[in-house]
Amino acid sequence: MQDSITFDPVDFTAKLVRIPSCDPPGGELAVAQVVAQQLTALGIECELDEFQPGRTNVIGRVRGTGTKRPMVFSAHLDTVPVGDQEWDFPPFAGTVKEGQLQGRGSSDMKSAVATFIAAADRLNYADELGLDRDIVYQMLSGGAGQSRMSDLRMPLMISGAYDPPTASLKMFEKDLSIIGNDIAEKGVQTPLFDACQVLYGAAFAELPEGLDTAAIFEIYRNGRKD
Numbered sequence: 001m002q003d004s005i006t007f008d009p010v011d012f013t014a015k016l017v018r019i020p021s022c023d024p025p026g027g028e029l030a031v032a033q034v035v036a037q038q039l040t041a042l043g044i045e046c047e048l049d050e051f052q053p054g055r056t057n058v059i060g061r062v063r064g065t066g067t068k069r070p071m072v073f074s075a076h077l078d079t080v081p082v083g084d085q086e087w088d089f090p091p092f093a094g095t096v097k098e099g100q101l102q103g104r105g106s107s108d109m110k111s112a113v114a115t116f117i118a119a120a121d122r123l124n125y126a127d128e129l130g131l132d133r134d135i136v137y138q139m140l141s142g143g144a145g146q147s148r149m150s151d152l153r154m155p156l157m158i159s160g161a162y163d164p165p166t167a168s169l170k171m172f173e174k175d176l177s178i179i180g181n182d183i184a185e186k187g188v189q190t191p192l193f194d195a196c197q198v199l200y201g202a203a204f205a206e207l208p209e210g211l212d213t214a215a216i217f218e219i220y221r222n223g224r225k226d
Contacts (some may be wrong), residue, residue, distance in 0.1 A: 007038075007042060007117065007118055007121045009111070009114035009115055009117065009118040010096070010101065010114070012038065012114040012117065013094075013101055013106060013110050013111045013113075013114040014094035014095070014096065014101060014103070015034065015094065016031055016034065016035070016094075016105065016110040016113060016114065017092060017093070017094035017101070017103035017104065017105050017106050017110055018092050018093075018094040018103070019031045019034060019092075020092055020104075021077055021078050021079055021105065022078070022079055022080065022081045022082065022104070023078035023079065023080070023081075024081065026052075026054060026055050026078065027054040027055065028054070028055060028056055028077040028078050029050065029054045029055070029056045031077050031110075032048060032056035032057070032058050032077055033048070033056075035058045035077070035113060035117070036048050036058050036060075038117060039058070039060045039117065039120070042117070042120070042121050042124060043124060044060050044061070044062060044117075044120050044121070044124055045060065045061045045062075045063070046058060046059060046060040046061070047059050056077075058077070060117075060120060062120055062123045062124050073116045073119070075109050075112045075113045075116055076109060077110075077113065079104050079105035079108065079110070080104075080108075082104055089102050089103075090103075091103060091104040092104060094106075
């Protein structure tokens with residue numbers, strides 16, 4: 001067991017912000033390596049998964065007793081592009097000014113990556129108490145559709161077999177995106193995310209207990225009136 005907790009999530013977020021990982025074009029290998037190095041330095045089990053050249057996931061794990069199902073914390077390592085707008089500071093500055101960390105990805109979502117690592121550090125520090133479940137940290141390169149998560153969920157959506165479940169989230173971003181793309185084709189004027197939330201909520205209410213939430217879109221399509 002480590003003697004003390006020294007990891008500073010603010011400093012680490014700044015470090016990640018200084019490493020560009022815009023998507024497009026992708027290429028999160030450098031930031032993934034820094035995350036993996038930090039996890040290893042904290043004594044946390046981790047592995048790198050380069051599923052495409054330069055596109056890399058990081059999987060970290062704090063092992064428990066195994067008496068309960070694992071808990072998963074998931075974040076993405078990529079950011080949106082810098083864009084053409086003028087910046088008041090360098091987009092990859094990673095500096096703190098007036099109590100705010102500045103730079104692309106500081107809020108979405110490299111700060112969450114650092115927060116998850118801080119939580120892992122504290123859980124690892126308290127490991128001798130005996131966690132009753134594994135804590136798994138997924139630092140993904142891009143969204144779920146570009147990661148190993150799609151390997152798990154797409155076969156369910158293709159086969160229509162959702163038992164046993166691999167996910168039971170009440171709100172899943174990629175499912176919302178699928179519904180949003182579908183209703184956009186109908187010329188819906190309501191802001192898509194608001195419309196998606198309503199439709200997703202209605203479909204979720206019809207989800208039989210014990211099924212994976214990948215079934216949500218099928219329920220939505222079956223109940224949709226063109």
